[in-house]
Amino acid sequence: MASERVGKIARSTRETRVVVNLSLDGRGQVQVHTGVGFLDHMLEAFARTSLCDLEVGCQGDLEVSAHHSVEDTGIGLGQALRQAVGDRAGLARYGWALVPMDGALARVVLDLSGRPYLRWEVPVPLQMLGDFPTDLAPEFWRALAVHAGLTLHVDVLAVDNAHHALEAVWKAAGLALAQAVARREGVVGPLSTKGTLD
Numbered sequence: 001m002a003s004e005r006v007g008k009i010a011r012s013t014r015e016t017r018v019v020v021n022l023s024l025d026g027r028g029q030v031q032v033h034t035g036v037g038f039l040d041h042m043l044e045a046f047a048r049t050s051l052c053d054l055e056v057g058c059q060g061d062l063e064v065s066a067h068h069s070v071e072d073t074g075i076g077l078g079q080a081l082r083q084a085v086g087d088r089a090g091l092a093r094y095g096w097a098l099v100p101m102d103g104a105l106a107r108v109v110l111d112l113s114g115r116p117y118l119r120w121e122v123p124v125p126l127q128m129l130g131d132f133p134t135d136l137a138p139e140f141w142r143a144l145a146v147h148a149g150l151t152l153h154v155d156v157l158a159v160d161n162a163h164h165a166l167e168a169v170w171k172a173a174g175l176a177l178a179q180a181v182a183r184r185e186g187v188v189g190p191l192s193t194k195g196t197l198d
Contacts, residue, residue, distance in 0.1 A: 004023070004025065005023065005024040005025055005084045005085065005086070005181070006021070006022060006023045006024070006083075006084055007020070007021075007022045007079065007080030007081055007082070007083035007084035008020070008021050008022075008080065008083070009076045009079045009080045009083070011072065011075065011076050011079070013068075013072065015060060015061050015064075015068040015072070016058055016059065016060040016061070016068050016069055016072040017057075017058070017059045017060075018056070018057070018058045018060075018072050018073055018075070018076040019055075019056070019057045019058075019076070020054075020055070020056050020073075020076040020077050020079070020080040021053075021054070021055040021056075021080070022052055022053070022054055022055075022077065022080040022081060022084050023052060023053040023054075023084070024052055024084050024085070024181050026047075026051055026052050026053025026054075027051060027053065028047055028048040028049075028050070028051045028052065028053070029047075029053045029054075030043065030044045030047040030048065030053075030054050030055075031054075031055045031056075032044060032047075032054065032055070032056040032057075033056070033057055033058070034056060034057075034058040034060070034069055034070075034073050035058060035059065035060060035062050035066075035069055036058075036062070036066045036069055036070060036131055036132055037130050037131055037132070038129045038130045038131065038132035039066075039069070039070055039073065039132055039140070041167075042166065042167065042170040043056055043073075043077075043170075045167055045170045045171050045174065046170045046171070046173060046174040046177075047174065048174070049099075049170075049171045049172075049174030049175050049178070050173075050174035050175065050177045050178045051178055052174075052177070052178075054077075056073060056076070056077065058072065058073050058076075060072065062131075066131055066132060066133065066136060067136060067139070070132070070136045070139060070140050071136070071139045071140065071143045072143070073140065074139070074140040074141065074142070074143030074144040074147075075143045075144070075146075075147050076147075077144055077147075077148075078143060078144040078145065078146065078147030078148035078150075079147045079148070081144070081148040081150075081177075082147060082148045082149055084181075085112055085181060088112050088114075090183050091112060091180065091181055091182065091183060092179055092180055092181070092182045092183075093111060093112050093113075093180055094109075094110070094111050094112075094179070094180055095109070095110050095175070095176035095177055095178065095179030095180030095181075096108065096109040096110070096176050096179065097171075097172040097173075097175035097176045097179070098172065099168045099169075099171045099172040099175065100168065101164040101165075101167055101168040101171070102160055102164050103158060103159070103160025103161075103164065104156065104158055104159055104160050104161070104164035104165040104167075104168045105156065105157045105158040105168065106122075106154070106155070106156050106157070106165065106168035106169045106171075106172045107153075107154070107155045107156075107157060107172060108152070108153070108154050108155075108169065108172035108173045108175075108176045109152075109153045109176065110150050110151065110152045110153070110173070110176045110177065110180055111150065111151040111152075111180070112148075112149070112150060112180050112181070113149065113150070113151045114149040115149065115151055116145050116146040116147075116148075116149055116150065116151070117145065117150075117151045117152065118138070118141055118142045118145045118146075118152050118154070119152070119153040119154065119155075120138045120141065120142075120154050121154065121155045121156070122137065122138070122154060122155070122156045122165065122166075122169065123156060123159060124137075124156065124159060124162040124165045124166060125162055127162055129162060129163055129166070134162050134166065137166050137169070141154060141169075141173075152173075154169055154172075154173070156168070156169065
């Protein structure tokens, strides 16, 4: 039987304390509490579509703003993902998905390349979604991409409202990740012409 693919991260700064437990081979079970309600909702959508089991706890300086909690949760999840995929041997490596949500349509394409990159083309208006300002969405995904070692392209091709657009992004990312971390028969080592990733 293949080894369990898990990442466990505990990260503390003067601004936040973040704990992340991630299992790539789960059933989409979720327990999250970041103190930012909209982010909790997005993380649940991500975990359920990726079928990862995910536990996230964050205690942050919300009296300042949600910024540190959102970004540091992205850092913690990225570190846990990098730990869980290990050397990426035998994995499909690439994943992509298109997800509609009513009048919104999001596309996410990712590569477990080891080379961090975020392209963010998401034309949502700057507004508050509960306690979450929409300009924190790219901050979350940039932090995750950098610390997971992902090449990540995110596009929203149609927008009816910001909530639908961002939820479609998180769900598309979950589906794309599920593809990328799937074990691919016949692949020995990392899927790379160089024989290594990074």
